[in-house]
Amino acid sequence: MGADIVTVSTDTEFVHLAWRKSEKELQSVRYLMGADPTGNLARAFGVYDEDTGLALRGTFIISPEGTVLNSEVNFYNLGRNVDELMRKFKANIYMARKTGEVCPSKWKDEGDKTLSPSARMVGKVHEALQG
Amino acid sequence: MNEPHAGLKLGQKAPDFEINAYDPVADDFRKVSLKAQTDAKRWTILFFYPADFTFV
Numbered sequence: 001m002g003a004d005i006v007t008v009s010t011d012t013e014f015v016h017l018a019w020r021k022s023e024k025e026l027q028s029v030r031y032l033m034g035a036d037p038t039g040n041l042a043r044a045f046g047v048y049d050e051d052t053g054l055a056l057r058g059t060f061i062i063s064p065e066g067t068v069l070n071s072e073v074n075f076y077n078l079g080r081n082v083d084e085l086m087r088k089f090k091a092n093i094y095m096a097r098k099t100g101e102v103c104p105s106k107w108k109d110e111g112d113k114t115l116s117p118s119a120r121m122v123g124k125v126h127e128a129l130q131g
Numbered sequence: 132m133n134e135p136h137a138g139l140k141l142g143q144k145a146p147d148f149e150i151n152a153y154d155p156v157a158d159d160f161r162k163v164s165l166k167a168q169t170d171a172k173r174w175t176i177l178f179f180y181p182a183d184f185t186f187v
Binding site: 003010018032033034040045052054057058062071080 | 144165
């Protein structure tokens with residue numbers, strides 16, 4: 001299933017181009033760099049900082065149906081963990097296919113233990129995770 | 132005032148958007164919108180950050 005990463009800041013697309021081309025760390029970047037100079041998109045997702053005119057470090061996973069399934073927001077001084085983002089992303093794709101299953105906190109990738117919630121599992125999550 | 136997640140509810144439809152973007156693969160500008168993403172049945176990860184030319 002296809003996915004697109006769109007990075008968004010309040011810079012314009014022209015600044016994105018200039019940054020991508022001047023910063024060697026970004027040479028391998030292939031994702032779309034979205035421009036939100038009005039801050040309206042950041043505002044719509046609740047990550048616009050009115051005091052600075054900048055967007056906080058917010059990450060949102062949106063399904064092919066347009067549903068927001070995850071949100072994570074960090075303040076300026078904490079970077080995001082890409083492994084955790086990919087874990088959440090893979091889990092969402094997996095659960096979209098296997099709608100009866102849920103991915104526990106230790107789930108990392110396809111083949112790892114999932115749970116299928118039912119009345120029989122109530123109070124028995126420990127046993128279900130072992131099984 | 133900052134109100135993270137104001138008006139945003141998980142499990143509900145994302146706010147509609149259409150913004151300009153720089154596409155490094157095509158080395159060109161184009162629009163990206165929620166409608167185009169859902170029409171193409173593609174997942175979207177929106178990754179906000181404070182500013183270009185800083186230390187992400």
